[in-house]
Amino acid sequence: MQRDVQLEAGPFDPTEHWRTFLARLDGASGGVAAYCGMVRDRFDGDTVGGLYLEHYPGMTERSLERIVDRAGERWPLEAVSVVHRVGAVDAREPIVLVMVASAHRESAFDACELIMDLLKTEAVFWKKERSARGERWVESTARDRERAADWKKDK
């Protein structure tokens, strides 16, 4: 499995990464799935100006690599690429891009979903939201934790 994890300190263009990802495939992949997470401009009735993403250089990259490896152990994947912003990110910008290539679509969709669910609870980032109310560190949601736990159940 080709595995590529990148942290980006500034805006990235998902279509550029998508093009590169497709161009690198070797023709065995019939299914290529992608997920793009965006910074919303609203939360709980407030306008959100943007976020700040803190990370732990070295540990963050490795946490993403391990998440991708878990998906690769579970399904036969040809290639996975994860691009994740760090630092300040404005509302309406892409924050994360996950791309998965596999022989067939079921594995590609499922692996993409697993990677995002694990990313939400295991990737080493801390998110701070900026809004009219000020700045606050975000807490992980019960829903995120449930989703990550659910993957352990249907093994």
Added chain:
Amino acid sequence: MNAIQVRFFASLREQIGRDRINVAASGVTDIESLWRRLELELPSEAIAALRTRGTRIAVNQELIEQDATLAPGDEVAFLPPITGG
């Protein structure tokens, strides 16, 4: 190097007011002894923040569950619960 570097992230970094401190390695051989040294070197509010439920500890960028031995040059990080993606 005769120090152990202790790093703080995100909300812990803000509460403590700094992102890292170096502690002399002599006498600090595990997490238990590190806590005793930190209690001498940091104000009690900082220690309370570090002891917040949900805080994880990493040694050389690997999460630890219980105590761990420490050696000079090691890096210990206190991590608040993560939120990413």
